[in-house]
Amino acid sequence: MFLIECPWCGPRDESEFDCGGEAHIERPADPAELSDEAWADYLFMRTNPKGRHRERWVHACGCRRWFNIERDTVSHRITAVYRMGRKPPGRR
Amino acid sequence: MGVQRQRLAEGGRIDRGHSLDFTFNGKRYTGYAGDTLASALLANGVMLVGRSFKFHRPRGILSAGAEEPNALVQLGAGARSEPNLRATQVELFDGLEAASVNCWPSVRFDIGAIGDRLSRILPAGFYYKTFMWPARLWPRYESLIRGAAGLGRAPEAADPDRYEKRHVHCDVLVAGGGPAGLAAALAAGRTGARVILADEQNEFGGALLGLRATIKRGRALGWVADAVAELAALDEVRLLKRGMVFGYYDHDYLGVVERVTDHLGPAAEPGTPRQILWKVRAKQVVLATGAHERPLVFADNDRPGVMLASAAQAYVNRYAVKPGERVVFFTAHDGAYQAALDLADAGVRIAAVVDLRPGPEGRLINKVRGRGAEVIGGHAIVAVHGARRVSGVEIMRLDYTANGVLGAPRRIRCDLVCMSGGWNPALHLFSQSRGKPRFDPEQACFVPAESARAVRSAGACNGAFRLADCLAQGFAAGAAAARDAGFGDGEPPAAPKAPEPESAPPRPVWRVPSIGAKARGNKHFVDFQNDVTAADVALAAREGYDSVEHLKRYTTAGMGTDQGKTGNVNALAILAQVTGAEISDVGTTTFRPPYTPVGFGVLAGRCIGKLWEPARLTAIHQWHRANGAVFEDVGQWKRPWYYPREGESMDAAVRRECAAVRTSLGIVDASTLGKIDIQGPDALELLNRVYTNAWDTLEIGRCRYGLMLGEDGMVFDDGVTSRLGKNHYHMTTTTGGAARVFAWLEEWLQTEWPSLKVYLTSVTTQWAVVAVAGPNARRLLAELCRDIDLSRAAFPFMSWREGTVAGIPARVFRVSFSGEVAYEINVQSSHGLALWQALMAAGAKYGVTPYGTEAMHVLRAEKGYIVVGHDTDGSVTPLDLGMGWIVSAKKRDFIGRRSLIRPGIARSDRKQLVGLLTEDPREVLPEGAQIVSEVRPEPPMPMAGHVTSSYWSPALGRSIAMALLQGGLARRGETVTISLAGKNVRAEVTEPRFYDPEGERLRG
């Protein structure tokens, strides 16, 4: 079970959180403009990397705030925690 | 009563003044406090303890610890019975009852032993080969094989014991309380760090408990006692004996099971938890889990009386038990010689030490020779005599490759064989922490290499087999772990001296050659518990299962309850040999928790029965209970399902409740509806983004039904939202969807639309909601409510008013889920019961009838109202429901809109919502029944849809159903067939609206 550093509450057990999947997938400004392929890409396609992954979590049993983390999907090491709307640290 | 004829007169860590009676396989014996079941059995001369899993060969006690593959017992009877416990770890108590798990009909004779003779048809993968054809007979083979095999029985009654859980944080967790673990705990504890030292045994000391070792010129156990005393006096140190660290999980989260009363049996204090599950979050971890001695793989190495050398040594030193009278040691290294000396000192005759190494020399070896024992180098045991107990061995000279033997066999008489192939560090927790082991060819074992977490290994589990090294590594690891957790400077205390003779590494001979013909049944066992032999490993490799993970699954090596603690390294080394690969390239299989089996009881803890999940009760619950309601679980809520009168069936009750609503007056507790208070200047914008319809025109005082979609266009939830003020709305959701919808709206607001100025508050339990429905609903309300104009014109359908009902401040919503005139009266929860009682009292003259969720469903189905999650399943769009009218054509965007024009969603042959009227009006279809497009004599038949809701309709006097049917919207008037078990039912496709389709009644 992970130990996740909520930006608002500090380190808490994973069981207090829900994972919302990959972060930084922005909802298209005008979906009506998109082709079926582009819409399907937004809707369904995720990177699923082996290694560094940025994902959003919510402290569901705590402050109920959403935030982003960067996690290594192999070692589960969490290398960054940052608030919604912030750029990931050291963005490649 | 058995006699402890193998018990030594003195010595050992047992209490001869405290004798304990126990039974094994129905026979009575006596042992002493401090015994394990295994040591007590050995003291009574019992070596044969079970039968093997596949061949039912007689098996004896192999080890003295957690790695035991043979001596598995069922402990106790009735509800407390526990299967597959290792007799080597079961602490003896007075009145203990144990039985072999695998010896039907008796341990001395059983028909399964025929399996040994038939072993040629039971090779590796025998499940997959021999019995696979013809396939229809497989179930019969399987039950036969498994019946013959069997491994313990689960108790049938509920567990009467209590279990607890504790959650703790610590700076340093030390797993294992042998010399390395004690040293680590001392080094870390002295810095003031919060330290937990957990050890699976009943006392600290680890392997030292079974040895006669020296530390600081004194007995090692004296040093252990001092260390434990010092640790116990440190405030921040917690000692958990009988605490087995069973799992190492992500982010240094470890599970420990503490056996609190298991060792007391019936003497346990009532009310004391039997076991405690410690969930430990550690900043740093030191693993000091020791090592398991490796068996040698020689012919018939499974005969009762063949034992690990260190186990025999522990039985003599710790338990004062002679496991035999005349022993042959068979060893690959120096380690066994100290064991030989200890056995000799206890009066066991050393018949010979057979050493795989040619010309073994050294101080220890000379000492053994000095005791008159013959040391035979460069030889191997090629055969073991005796079936139920070893009676002798045959030895031969090894050739220089160690793959063959030379000369003539020589027979040596003995009743005990002590084998030692070297040591396997216990890498289980290290591997679970995602650490990578590497093969150390020098010591011929796997050792920890890269750590992935805040973990260090010390002592034997780190490949350090000398006591002085264990102590030094323990002190160093403890000090470093404390430093990394923020305590001390990392400088380890000086390790005390622990003199030992020099010791040479083992000569690995992974498969010891033999001369016996296969027909003689001589087998080289690799995995004792699952009866996997060296020949099985070779066969698997020949058949292409040459990766270690395939080998495991094909041969089942390592898949027993012991997870191959004694066998895995031998299996993969033999695989490497057969395939010509390096052991380091073959690698190990993945170690998984738990280290030894953990009972479900302690994992569940107190979270069972009523404490499994909290029940949510409405403010009116006590009235429902007092008035005979039968309850239904809706999510976590307990909702009245129906209210049967004395002797009334469910059907009759539901018909009566429905009739009351349609003809006069019904009352239902709707408090469980999800409710969200929405405020802020952008509240309207939020509604427009999440509902499919437009909300701009909704006036204050009015209500509107809305449908929410997922971004994939599928129906997600529905409900009525009312405008309370300019920037203030009251949203309702389905009962089951309340938490989901609230979380989902929050997600959109926080992640995508942080600029929207709108605030959500869940108010589900702030309001009690009572709906009154029926032709007399208005009359009733008028009696109790003087400050709201209830006239049709002033308070129309789909509007709400604020006022007082029965003197209670209320919001009254004129909405209907029944199709009748209805009012949902919302009051502060604390007034819910008072409101209900007032309505019941005033409604008596109208025959006011409480109705439950079943009648509610019948009434809504008669109207064709959907229930999300009942008539939809996450693959249904509003268009599929024939609800295109609620999808705004004007709004350019809302959640899910873009998906509604994807080509697949626009197809006309999707499953669409229809009504079904069976040809026989008495036939009520089961929900979930399949509509078939072609009737065949038996399944499979092509399926065209399924029934989602189906009831007897009292209003129509016939059955009604709703269904999702391929292309259903265009099939009205057609007849379809529903295939049920044993019959086919024909039904007409209709509109999914059966009662008052124009809605005149509810607007009345």
Ligand SMILES: [Zn+2]
């Ligand atoms: Zn938080």
